[in-house]
Amino acid sequence: MSMFQATFDEAIWHIVMSIPRGQVMSYGEVAKAAGYPRHARMVSKAMSRSEQPLPWHRVVKANRHLAFPENSSLYNTQKQRLLEEGAAFLNGKVITDHVEEDLDALIWGPES
DNA sequence: CCCTTGACTATCT
DNA sequence: GAGATAGCCAAGG
Numbered sequence: 001m002s003m004f005q006a007t008f009d010e011a012i013w014h015i016v017m018s019i020p021r022g023q024v025m026s027y028g029e030v031a032k033a034a035g036y037p038r039h040a041r042m043v044s045k046a047m048s049r050s051e052q053p054l055p056w057h058r059v060v061k062a063n064r065h066l067a068f069p070e071n072s073s074l075y076n077t078q079k080q081r082l083l084e085e086g087a088a089f090l091n092g093k094v095i096t097d098h099v100e101e102d103l104d105a106l107i108w109g110p111e112s
Numbered sequence: 113c114c115c116t117t118g119a120c121t122a123t124c125t
Numbered sequence: 126g127a128g129a130t131a132g133c134c135a136a137g138g
Contacts, residue, residue, distance in 0.1 A: 004135070027120055038133055044119035045135080059119080067119040074119075116138085124130075 005049065011035055012046035019058040022085040023096050026062040057081040064093045 011034035019025050025033070027040040036042070044067070047056045057078040061067050068075035070092070079089065088095040 002135085008135090031120090038121090039135085040120040041118060041133070042120090042135060047119080056119085061119085062121055078119090114138105117136085118134105121133080122131090125128085 005046070008034075008036060008039070008042065009046040009049055012043055013050055013052075013054060016047060016054050016056065016059060019055060021055075021058075022082075022087055024058045024060045024064070024082070024087070024094055026064075027059060027067070028062055030059055058085075060094055064095075066092075066094070 012030060015025070015030050015034045027043040028037075030043050031037060031039040043059065047054055047059070059067075066075050066078050068078065082094055083089070086097055
């Protein structure tokens with residue numbers, strides 16, 4: 001195992017474990033918070049290398065869609081776990097309990 | 113080395 | 126907003 005993976009993985013795992021139940025972070029946010037900006041594509045690798053179970057289902061794409069193909073086994077598992085944690089889905093986008101500015105933002109998202 | 117592959121992202125059309 | 130495009134970067138062949 002490369003030196004990079006050893007240190008990178010630890011940093012990523014630490015951030016992922018810190019994501020509160022029912023909330024999500026994007027791959028890019030996790031990478032950046034771990035101290036490795038521009039390493040979004042490496043986050044999934046680090047998570048799958050963990051021997052211990054991680055709340056990987058709380059990591060989603062920057063646009064709040066799940067990273068897996070819709071209806072794939074992993075997509076369904078992730079969606080179900082997020083639903084169990086109180087998150088909701090609207091048009092493929094995950095909506096969390098995180099306090100939003102207003103009702104519009106909560107329902108439709110900050111953008112749009 | 114060069115090329116391809118991703119559980120990615122930002123920025124155009 | 127859906128595609129296309131271009132960056133991104135470690136790994137593996």
